[in-house]
Amino acid sequence: MRQLVDQYYHKGLRNKLIESLRERGISNEKVLDAIRDVPRHFFLDSAFDRIAYEDKAFDIGAGQTISQPYAVAFQTHLLDLKPKDKVLEIGTGSAYQACVLAQLGAKVFTIERQKELYLNNQQFDYLKQFRLLKMFYGDGFAGLPGYAPFDKIIITAAAPYIPERLVDQLITGGIMVIPLDTENGKQRMMRIIKQVDGSITKEEFSEFEFVPMLKGKNS
C-alpha cells in the first residue's frame, strides 16, 4: 500500500538527500529543486517509508526498481530541459523519473512494457495533477511514432545498443540520454545529439547500473 502523506520528516529526509546529491557533484539547482518537490516515498510501498530517501534503487514489483535518485538527477541534468520540451521516456517503472521531468515543466510521454506497473500507475492519484504526463503500455524500442518528434528522449533501462527508431523520433538538435551496456555488465551513460544530416554525436559519462531494456510487452 502507498502512503500519500508528506510529513515534515519526509521533507527533512529529502533535504538530506539533496545535500548528498550535491556532494556527489550534482549542481543543477532546477533539478535539485524538482527532486525536493517530488515526494519519492509516494512511489514506493509504505514499508519503505523511512528508507525512501536513501540514494538507492528499490523494488517496485514485476522484478523492477525505482531509479536511484543520483541516476535520476544525472540523467535529468544531461537532458538540458527547456520550458515545454516534449520528452519521451522509456521505462515508466514507478513514474518517479517521469514526475521529476513533469515537475520541471516538460510534456512527458512515457512507455512501460510491464502491464502490472502500467496499471498500477493508472490508479496512482498523485500523478493526476500532472496534466502534461501521458503514460503508455508498449515496447519502448518502437517509441511513439504517432507522437514524434520529441525534443528529448530518456531511457531508464540498460540498453544493448542505441535504438535507431528512437533516434528517428528526435528533432534535429534533439538529445537522447541512454545508459548503454558495457562489457563488464554495467552501463555507461551516454548523451547523443542528433545532427542536421541525421547523424549523431556521442558523449560518454560515468557508469551506472539499471535493469535491462527488454524487447516486446509483458502482460
Ligand code: SAH
Ligand atoms: N524510470 C523508472 C525506472 C524504472 S526501471 C522510475 O523512475 O521508477 C526501468 C523500467 O524500464 C522497468 O519498469 C522496465 O519494465 C522498463 N522497461 C524495460 N524495457 C522496456 C521497453 N522495451 N519498453 C518500455 N519499458 C521498458
